[in-house]
Amino acid sequence: MPLHEYHFSERWLVPANACEVWDVLADAKLLPDWWRGVYLECVALGDVREPRVGDRFRALARGALPYRLRFTLETAALERPRLVMVKVSGDLNGTWQATLCQKPDGTRVELEQHVLADKPLLRFFSPLLKPLFAWNHRWTTPRGQAGLTAFLAERGKLQTCRSAETGS
Numbered sequence: 001m002p003l004h005e006y007h008f009s010e011r012w013l014v015p016a017n018a019c020e021v022w023d024v025l026a027d028a029k030l031l032p033d034w035w036r037g038v039y040l041e042c043v044a045l046g047d048v049r050e051p052r053v054g055d056r057f058r059a060l061a062r063g064a065l066p067y068r069l070r071f072t073l074e075t076a077a078l079e080r081p082r083l084v085m086v087k088v089s090g091d092l093n094g095t096w097q098a099t100l101c102q103k104p105d106g107t108r109v110e111l112e113q114h115v116l117a118d119k120p121l122l123r124f125f126s127p128l129l130k131p132l133f134a135w136n137h138r139w140t141t142p143r144g145q146a147g148l149t150a151f152l153a154e155r156g157k158l159q160t161c162r163s164a165e166t167g168s
Contacts, residue, residue, distance in 0.1 A: 004126040012145040015106035020157040022081040026051040034151035063136035091119035
């Protein structure tokens with residue numbers, strides 16, 4: 001395994017219906033709206049209206065450490081309401097995948113990210129600072145889960161899950 005290779009597995013529980021969660025995760029241009037403070041921009045490259053395989057976006061993101069990552073996201077797989085997968089290229093190269101599963105108390109989101117950190121700073125310092133760079137990634141994760149939950153709440157989507165389960 002190259003020293004600049006990273007693999008992250010995370011699990012979120014979002015108190016909303018899987019379709020509502022999928023709709024947000026599948027629409028990359030929404031990243032700065034819900035993963036606030038981490039995704040600084042995500043701009044569609046081409047005419048993107050509805051999420052579809054092959055859509056491309058230019059992204060700028062940050063963590064707690066004082067550097068930014070520039071990369072392109074390309075939608076690789078979409079299966080509503082179960083799967084969102086993107087290819088990542090640029091300062092990071094690899095894949096990011098979210099697998100969704102409806103549960104009684106919301107949607108379980110299993111996140112898998114496999115990337116090579118090819119930003120010269122990260123690539124060069126990974127042999128020494130890999131734990132710090134991994135910590136920087138883990139700093140972003142709770143902001144994503146909280147931001148997604150808040151984004152859905154602002155749009156009244158958290159009630160959708162509870163209403164559907166109780167039949168009200």
